Amino acid sequence: MDNPVWTYIFGPPKEKRAVIELMKSLPAFEGLSQKDLVTIERILHQRRYKAGEKVFGEDMPGAGMYIVKEGEVVITKRIGEDREVELAVITERNFFGELALIDEMPRSATAVVRKDTVLLAFCKPDLENIKDRNTRVAAQIITNIARLVCKRLIKANENLEVLEKKLDKHGVDRDG
Amino acid sequence: MTGSTKKPSHLVVKFGYYGLVVGVLLAILYFFKLLFAPLIASVLLTLILDPLVNVLETKGFKRINILLGIYAVIILVAVGAVVFIVPKIITEAQTFAQDLPQYKTTIKEGIIGLQKTLDEKFKDVPIPDLLTVIKERMPGNKGINVDAVIANLSSFFAILSLVVIVPIVTFFLLADGHLIQKFLLQLIPNSYFEMSVLLVHKVTSALKYFIRGQLIDAAAVGVMTSIGLAIIGLPYFLVIGMIAGLGNLIPYLGPIIGFIPALLVIIMSSGGLALWPVLKIIIVFVTVQFIEGTFVYPIAVGKSVNLHPLVVIIGVTIGGQLAGVLGMLIAIPIISIVKVTFEVLYCYLKSYSII
Numbered sequence: 156m157d158n159p160v161w162t163y164i165f166g167p168p169k170e171k172r173a174v175i176e177l178m179k180s181l182p183a184f185e186g187l188s189q190k191d192l193v194t195i196e197r198i199l200h201q202r203r204y205k206a207g208e209k210v211f212g213e214d215m216p217g218a219g220m221y222i223v224k225e226g227e228v229v230i231t232k233r234i235g236e237d238r239e240v241e242l243a244v245i246t247e248r249n250f251f252g253e254l255a256l257i258d259e260m261p262r263s264a265t266a267v268v269r270k271d272t273v274l275l276a277f278c279k280p281d282l283e284n285i286k287d288r289n290t291r292v293a294a295q296i297i298t299n300i301a302r303l304v305c306k307r308l309i310k311a312n313e314n315l316e317v318l319e320k321k322l323d324k325h326g327v328d329r330d331g
Numbered sequence: 332m333t334g335s336t337k338k339p340s341h342l343v344v345k346f347g348y349y350g351l352v353v354g355v356l357l358a359i360l361y362f363f364k365l366l367f368a369p370l371i372a373s374v375l376l377t378l379i380l381d382p383l384v385n386v387l388e389t390k391g392f393k394r395i396n397i398l399l400g401i402y403a404v405i406i407l408v409a410v411g412a413v414v415f416i417v418p419k420i421i422t423e424a425q426t427f428a429q430d431l432p433q434y435k436t437t438i439k440e441g442i443i444g445l446q447k448t449l450d451e452k453f454k455d456v457p458i459p460d461l462l463t464v465i466k467e468r469m470p471g472n473k474g475i476n477v478d479a480v481i482a483n484l485s486s487f488f489a490i491l492s493l494v495v496i497v498p499i500v501t502f503f504l505l506a507d508g509h510l511i512q513k514f515l516l517q518l519i520p521n522s523y524f525e526m527s528v529l530l531v532h533k534v535t536s537a538l539k540y541f542i543r544g545q546l547i548d549a550a551a552v553g554v555m556t557s558i559g560l561a562i563i564g565l566p567y568f569l570v571i572g573m574i575a576g577l578g579n580l581i582p583y584l585g586p587i588i589g590f591i592p593a594l595l596v597i598i599m600s601s602g603g604l605a606l607w608p609v610l611k612i613i614i615v616f617v618t619v620q621f622i623e624g625t626f627v628y629p630i631a632v633g634k635s636v637n638l639h640p641l642v643v644i645i646g647v648t649i650g651g652q653l654a655g656v657l658g659m660l661i662a663i664p665i666i667s668i669v670k671v672t673f674e675v676l677y678c679y680l681k682s683y684s685i686i
Binding site (some may be wrong): 200212215 | 382385387389394509510513516517520522524525526528529530531675678681
């Protein structure tokens with residue numbers, strides 16, 4: 156039953172229920188009814204990745220966000236010419252790449268799977284399709300993502316403050 | 332992963348798989364040539380109807396019920412047309428059949444008269460017997476033409492496929508278009524997944540906005556031209572307005588396409604080209620073009636086709652040379668698709684440092 160054709164046609168309902176339960180636990184889909192989640196589940200793209208396979212690269216145009224159904228994804232960022240910094244590890248029942256749903260900016264980091272992984276892709280065209288057909292659902296998802304971005308911005312500001320204090324403590328002149 | 336065994340390498344398997352997929356697709360395209368036109372017609376119809384279905388869906392109706400409703404309306408209109416228009420056509424055809432011998436005599440007399448005049452005026456030139464020449468060249472005098480029968484049969488199937496296949500395919504595209512797209516995207520390898528998603532989205536968006544915009548623009552030109560021509564009192568203003576609207580689908584040539592039949596009507600109704608009526612028509616067409624260019628086009632088509640006018644003119648000329656009027660009509664959407672494809676591919680190739 157691993158064949159996408161048969162999975163598409165017969166779609167194991169048990170697996171579908173599991174995906175809907177997973178979506179319920181994610182802040183991006185907060186406030187959506189069971190019916191809304193069933194509709195979104197139908198348009199999610201399930202994709203299997205081998206360990207070490209790249210999901211997307213830094214500076215590439217982003218197509219959407221990914222939910223980790225099984226496995227693990229590492230987010231890295233290039234610093235300078237030859238340094239790569241690990242920003243985060245996205246584990247099961249978490250998601251990444253959600254900024255691509257809102258903006259067409261290139262990806263700010265690279266995502267590579269650490270072990271064999273199953274991802275559920277929710278793409279920008281899918282969100283636009285929902286926007287055309289059910290404005291309320293689309294507005295709810297966009298609001299949820301905006302809330303997440305706000306939280307992250309506050310966190311980034313706090314980190315910046317800590318860094319500023321550390322720099323002050325060491326007497327580093329930041330204008331020069 | 333040992334590498335020493337004689338297993339085919341991943342690359343070979345990969346190429347084999349995608350070669351097979353492409354091969355099967357090409358074979359399907361080749362063997363189902365007949366389905367080409369209905370499939371394209373269905374996609375076009377889907378792009379036109381989709382916004383209407385979406386708007387009704389936002390009002391809380393179920394998509395399937397909306398589609399059934401739209402189809403019921405279309406069937407009612409079609410049945411109405413058959414009930415009310417077909418009897419008229421049959422009556423006209425019967426009248427025509429009754430009058431045909433009379434027409435034949437009139438035409439025959441006309442030809443004989445022409446022969447006499449020609450013989451008298453050009454006594455030195457040998458003129459063949461016109462009636463014999465025409466009879467020889469009339470179709471249907473050479474018995475049954477097998478090629479013509481086959482051509483008729485295939486055109487019969489073409490029409491049948493349009494009537495039967497287009498509504499069915501359009502129905503499924505409207506109901507489950509995104510699921511069909513999802514299924515096709517499942518066949519794409521992971522490394523090209525995001526690129527394919529963006530490519531499909533950008534191409535369909537460009538086409539969607541272009542087709543909708545053009546249709547609104549054509550309808551506006553048709554209505555405005557009809558009103559303008561009705562005001563100046565030109566006969567057949569509705570038909571000429573429709574021709575002008577449809578002609579407007581071809582960039583730059585549009586206004587001329589509507590203008591020519593208007594001139595012909597003047598010649599037919601007054602027997603010549605008087606200055607004032609021609610001037611009035613020119614005023615109508617220039618005004619319509621001004622309103623269309625200033626207000627309608629920027630709103631309706633606007634940025635959906637972000638092409639330089641020079642590219643549009645060259646594209647339309649090449650399209651016209653390659654495939655006539657159809658080429659002129661599809662030149663701009665094809666250039667838009669190529670442009671969008673290159674834009675997406677360029678971004679990806681650049682980020683892979685290939686270019």
